[in-house]
Amino acid sequence: MKIAFLGYGQVGAPLADHLQRLGHQVSLAAKDAESASVLKALERNPHLRVAEPNSAVGQAEIIFLATPYAANETVLASVSTELAGKVLIDCTNPVGAQLSHGLNNQQSGTQVIQNQLPTTAVVKAFSIYGFENFEDNQFPNASLKPAMLFCGNSQSAKQQVAHLIAELGWDPVDVGGLEQALHLEHMTLLWIRLVRLQERSAHLTWARLER
Ligand SMILES: NC(=O)c1ccc[n+]([C@@H]2O[C@H](COP(=O)([O-])OP(=O)(O)OC[C@H]3O[C@@H](n4cnc5c(N)ncnc54)[C@H](OP(=O)(O)O)[C@@H]3O)[C@@H](O)[C@H]2O)c1
Secondary structure, three states: OEEEEEOOOOOHHHHHHHHHHOOOEEEEEOOOOOOHHHHHHHHHOOOOEEEOHHHHHHHOOEEEEOOOHHHHHHHHHOOHHHHOOOEEEEOOOOEOHHHOEOOOOOOOHHHHHHHHOOOOEEEEOOOOOOOHHHHOOOOOOOOOOOEEEEEEOOHHHHHHHHHHHHHOOOEEEEOOOHHHHHHHHHHHHHHHHHHHHOOOOOOOOOOOOOO
């Protein structure tokens, strides 16, 4: 599959790396091909392609958004034509002061993106854990896989995203439509508080038991 990354820092770079190693054609959408984050991502995996954003997004079937939340609107506006009709995976989180919800719990950051891009199928995924788990999600002695909760309004987009999630070693858990994104963003805040404030393991993940 052809995949492009808008943002390839702590979250984007390990995901891009693993997806390329799985055989996907992965491009970094780069305004500056020599930026520190491009060079660092290439150091991790020299087989990643680097292309100007319109070209990278235009050629991709699925696009990951892994930029700081505050940059989303501008970054997406610059490639909105190329995003029409495509699948966008939103990994971003609006985090406010004192680890509160950055949009005052009224609307999710993902719904803001969907409103900005009405013809793009936006799926929220790869958002509820810290980046350490995108680098390494292996639990060799566990009988369950770590769960990756995701949501979106397009069933076909979610099927494609679920496939990538499973390929990357997670148990894909479809939690419903985009109205669930707000609750995933609160799960993220819970995770951040448990790990960054209470100093639990950064490899704390959830798993599914269902009957
Ligand atoms: N860190 C985590 O553990 C974690 C976990 C889950 C989700 N998230 C969410 O994922 C997103 C990315 O987090 P991160 O930790 O990966 O951030 P990061 O390490 O700072 O990386 C951000 C990436 O976005 C790019 N970027 C920044 N401003 C940009 C702009 N105006 N236009 C285009 N690209 C821009 C950066 O490129 P340059 O360096 O070249 O500017 C870099 O590649 C955030 O929304 C965060 O809430 C983070």
